[in-house]
Amino acid sequence: MDDAELAKIRQARLEQLKAASAGAGAKGGLSSGGGGGSGGQEQAQQQRQQQEEARQSMLNQILEPEAADRLGRIRLVKEQRATEVENRLLMLAQSGQLRQKVTEVQLKELLNAVADKKEEEKIVVSRRKGWEDDDDDDLLDL
Incomplete structure (x- = not known):
């Protein structure tokens, strides 16, 4: 990967972070204004979409x-x-x-x-087979 591609990736990430911080500040302004609840949701959705586009752009480059x-x-x-x-x-x-x-x-x-890595995180439960319980044998001798 050359320097130009890395610069593009870094620039896209920087824009993504700027959008995230600007979106957080704008949300606070809307909620303190008292009536823009749906506007905040639209803005949050738009922000998520921009982040996903930036992510896909970076993945396409690498x-x-x-x-x-x-x-x-x-x-x-x-x-x-x-x-x-x-x-x-x-x-x-x-x-x-x-x-x-x-x-x-x-x-x-x-x-x-x-x-x-996922296989290492699995939990294995082993049960004892055939542990003896003499009480059950008495029931069979009827």
Whole structure:
């Protein structure tokens, strides 16, 4: 990834943060005005949409088309996992750890890493089989 792409990503993130802080200030102004409840909801919805567009723009800059397609298919099945991978990719891009666009193979590796992490968090309940209770045997000797 070259410096121009990183600059675009940083600029998009900066605009996203500015929009978030401006939206929070505007919400306070509307609620103290006493009657703009639906306007605040519309503004919040518009802000979320702008953030999502900025996010997609950054992802398009750091993912090759095949990797973006795979991530889109994963989103259809497991939206939470796709979001986790996207967050990790964006974090890597913002920290400057991505040197080039992410390929489909690299995306698979990242997905496997996220899947392995999830498997470690599973709770396994093992039950004792055949623990003996002599009281039940008495009922069978009728």
